[in-house]
Amino acid sequence: MRIRALAIRIIRQFVRDKRTLALLFLAPLLILTLMKLVFNGNTVEPQIGAVQLPAALVERLEAADAEVTSYDDFQSAEQALKDGVLDAVLSLNGGKPAIELEGSDPSNTKMVLLLLQRTMSAGLPAVAPDITYLHGSEEMASFDNFGPVLIGFFSFFFVFMLAGVSFLRERTSGTLERLLATPIRRFEVVLGYLSGFGLFTLLQAALIAWFAIDILGLYMDGSIWLVLMMNLLLSLTALTLGTLLSSFASNEFQIIQFIPLVVVPQVFFSGLFNLDAMTPWLQKLSTIMPLYYGADAMRGIMIRGEGWSDIQLDVYVLIGFSAVFALLNVIALKKHRAI
Amino acid sequence: MSSSIHSASPNPVIDVRSVTRRFGSKTVLDDISLQVERGEVFGLLGPSGSGKTTLIKLITGIDKADGGSVHMLGEQMPKLAMLQRFGYMAQSDALYNELTAKQNLTFFGSLFGLKGSQLSKRIETAMSIVNLQDDLNKTVAAYSGGMKRRLSLALSLLHEPELLILDEPTVGIDPVLRQSIWQELSDMRRRGTTIVLTTHVMDEADKCDRLGLIRDGKLTAIGTPEAIKASSGSATLEEAFIVYGGGVRA
Structure with missing residues (x-):
């Protein structure tokens, strides 16, 4: 009953705090929408300068969606490259093709190289392979690939901040002291917080997942229920971790200081960046990052259509994290009341 | 005002015995013993930083003593069930x-x-x-x-x-309101509620049945306001406080 009373109080406070509600529910949607717009823009047409190229080659380049400008001499083409008009200059140096790349943007460079190599080899007689996809499709954009990670991350980030600040406020306003001067048990305080916040995190997780999939059209191959469950578990971990860390902060600013220490490093290990490219010992760090497990499962469900048996390890690990953080919370409360 | 002599009655509401509390190397409360009887208004008088609030926290069981014992209504503190018994x-x-x-x-x-x-x-x-x-x-x-x-x-x-513990109940409050709060407290006392409060306002201390003077973590005097004034040979509590606080009898 005390747990319920505490949960109801938290819900009432939330409902009266419109701004925080907006942060919790609208901010993730806004950011996801922006991300979608930024990363799903139209593909850029590479600008290629052709210096005295045979007409057939120019045609092939244009067929491959390149914007080709012809130049009579190498100098004027190179000047255009310097001026930033061109991405690459293609010329024939004694019968051998030579490519000079602008080179300041690696992703652009790769795209141009790929296109040039494709058109060069297109002349050779070769059997065109049959292309099929195990997961995803030809239309899959990079947003589809890291969208699942972002869904998890936003749930984690906003809940972490809110939980941390709310619990801190309970302490600094003196209400925690008053709360602990009633016969409430320490575990009841933690469970009350979990259930009060839990309701909002559940709603938030559902809203973010629905918005990303149905409105933004994020690639989705698995069960929405599994996505919701993973998202909720991630939020619970953020909730317990946020309240735990707030015991070590003495004001709101110090909660913010935890963000670069606790939240940002998790982003690097969440799968937004390729983990295989990291040094092995660094890769091992990911095993202590809740976001790694959440993102791994979310991506598995949404992109590869994984089911329960594939993600259950992630589920258990996240439940474990939450349980440990909650337990440490109960212990940390001892600082405020001897029993 | 209460006229009975409060010396170690068999059933005190609060029984603090040789309590010591340290934070790190700093001794905040040093060997404090006092009893609060049923139905009295007991005031803890002392400047800020003297250890009043720490003592209150030990009595309520929010904090735990490093030495000595605290009993409330016969139960050893800290005890969760006791949190139901006091306000x-x-x-x-x-x-x-x-x-x-x-x-x-x-x-x-x-x-x-x-x-x-x-x-x-x-x-x-x-x-x-x-x-x-x-x-x-x-x-x-x-x-x-x-x-x-x-x-x-x-x-x-x-x-x-049945027991009310108030830490500086009238701090930052205008005189009219302060009087009305005191009115409420004495009404409650009449109904049998025991009240323990801290204060650093002298004229407020005068309204308590008994007082404990705290300075630098030590209980320098305990008794009715009249007794404290008399034993220190001063006309006002303020003077008495200075006499005791100055270490004359500490």
């Missing part, structure tokens, strides 16, 4: 400002196990004691400082505790 008002108002007074009262009432019509009745009674019954549905943020203090007091009265 506590801390120095800060400790209210949820975004909620209404009623929501604050309902919340804390539920924590004390009150519900339904019993809870509504207790809320009504507590709010009429502090004269706030007309402001029940206002959000606390719209309350004045004095109203918050009174609501805070009402919260500690909700579960009809």
Whole structure:
């Protein structure tokens, strides 16, 4: 009953705090929408300068969606490259093709190289392979690939901040002291917080997942229920971790200081960046990052259509994290009341 | 004012024996012993930083002593069940400002196990004691400082505790309101409630049945205000406090 009373109080406070509600529910949607717009823009047409190229080659380049400008001499083409008009200059140096790349943007460079190599080899007689996809499709954009990670991350980030600040406020306003001067048990305080916040995190997780999939059209191959469950578990971990860390902060600013220490490093290990490219010992760090497990499962469900048996390890690990953080919370409360 | 002599009665409401509390290497409370009898208003008088609040926290069981023992109503502290038996008002108002007074009262009432019509009745009674019954549905943020203090007091009265522990109940409050709070306290005392409070206001200390003078973590004197004045040979408590605090009898 005390747990319920505490949960109801938290819900009432939330409902009266419109701004925080907006942060919790609208901010993730806004950011996801922006991300979608930024990363799903139209593909850029590479600008290629052709210096005295045979007409057939120019045609092939244009067929491959390149914007080709012809130049009579190498100098004027190179000047255009310097001026930033061109991405690459293609010329024939004694019968051998030579490519000079602008080179300041690696992703652009790769795209141009790929296109040039494709058109060069297109002349050779070769059997065109049959292309099929195990997961995803030809239309899959990079947003589809890291969208699942972002869904998890936003749930984690906003809940972490809110939980941390709310619990801190309970302490600094003196209400925690008053709360602990009633016969409430320490575990009841933690469970009350979990259930009060839990309701909002559940709603938030559902809203973010629905918005990303149905409105933004994020690639989705698995069960929405599994996505919701993973998202909720991630939020619970953020909730317990946020309240735990707030015991070590003495004001709101110090909660913010935890963000670069606790939240940002998790982003690097969440799968937004390729983990295989990291040094092995660094890769091992990911095993202590809740976001790694959440993102791994979310991506598995949404992109590869994984089911329960594939993600259950992630589920258990996240439940474990939450349980440990909650337990440490109960212990940390001892600082405020001897029993 | 109480005229009985309070020397080690068999059933004190609060029994503090040789209590010591240290934070790191700093001794905040040094070998303090005192008893509070049923139905009296006991004041802890001392400057800020003297250890009053620490002593209050040990008595309520929020904090634990490094040495000595604290008993409340015969039970060794700290003990969770005892938190149901006393009402506590801390120095800060400790209210949820975004909620209404009623929501604050309902919340804390539920924590004390009150519900339904019993809870509504207790809320009504507590709010009429502090004269706030007309402001029940206002959000606390719209309350004045004095109203918050009174609501805070009402919260500690909700579960009809037999013992009331108040940390600086009248600090930062205007004289009129202070008088009305004292009026309420003496009414409660008449109904049999034992009251322990801390203060650093001398004329307030004069209204207590008995006083404990604390300075630098030591109990320098204990007794009725008259006895303390008499034994220090001073006309006012303020003088007496200086005599004791100055180490003449400490």
